[in-house]
Amino acid sequence: xSYAYLIIGLVCAQRLAETVYGRANAQRLIxxxxxxxxxxxxxxxxxxxxxxLACLAVAVPADAPISAPFLGTFIGLQAARVWMMAxxxxxxxxxxxxxPGAPLIKTGPYRYLRHPNYWIVAGExxxxxxxxxxxxxxxxxxxxxxxxxxxxxxxxxxxxADRRDIMA
Numbered sequence: 001x002s003y004a005y006l007i008i009g010l011v012c013a014q015r016l017a018e019t020v021y022g023r024a025n026a027q028r029l030i031x032x033x034x035x036x037x038x039x040x041x042x043x044x045x046x047x048x049x050x051x052x053l054a055c056l057a058v059a060v061p062a063d064a065p066i067s068a069p070f071l072g073t074f075i076g077l078q079a080a081r082v083w084m085m086a087x088x089x090x091x092x093x094x095x096x097x098x099x100p101g102a103p104l105i106k107t108g109p110y111r112y113l114r115h116p117n118y119w120i121v122a123g124e125x126x127x128x129x130x131x132x133x134x135x136x137x138x139x140x141x142x143x144x145x146x147x148x149x150x151x152x153x154x155x156x157x158x159x160x161a162d163r164r165d166i167m168a
Contacts, residue, residue, distance in 0.1 A: 002062035004132050007071075011128065012053055014078075018085075022094040029091070034099040038155030041148070042095060048148050052141045056129060064132040074127045077120055084109050084116045096156050104160065115156070118149050 030036070085092045087108025091099070109116035125145045129138040 003066050004060050004064040005057075005062055007066075007128075007131065008053065008056050008060065012057075015049065015053070019094060022092060025090055026093040026095050026097055029093065029097045029099050032099060034097045037096040037098060037159035038152065039095070041151045041155065045094075045148055045152065048141070048144055052125060052137075052145075055137050055141070056132075056134065059137060060129075060132045060134055064134075067131050067133065070127055070131040074124065074131060077123045077127060080109065080116070080120050081124075084120060096152075096159050098159050115153060118153060121145065122149065 026034075026036075087110055088105055091102065091105065104110075113119060122142065122145060126138050126142045129135065129141070
């Protein structure tokens, strides 16, 4: 059994499950009067994440050695991801959707940090390839993700600017 492919496969399955969950939340929010922002850059985000996972699946050898410290870090990031998603609950989506009058979440990791999801994703993109010693992929996609996140965070900040005074 290839542990490298097992780990990459589990991450792909997790991302697909999150996509389904996020889509269901997005549909509920839109039905309740929510509005999507920054839809134009969304395909770019999807492309970067799909290319990242595809690159790993192609470039990482089946017998790649596994770095326990990087694997432990990645597992810790998954715990942070669950914490962040639980804090947002029904508001968590892969898109930027605002619901008029809904409070900004200030619980969980949002109590300590702005945009914790993006910090977690940045950590995952740097750490997952490092588990297999694929440092070039880690560097390339960390830089690419940083560019995309710059666009994303500006769009999200603009979408939430008028709701800074409404907090949960």
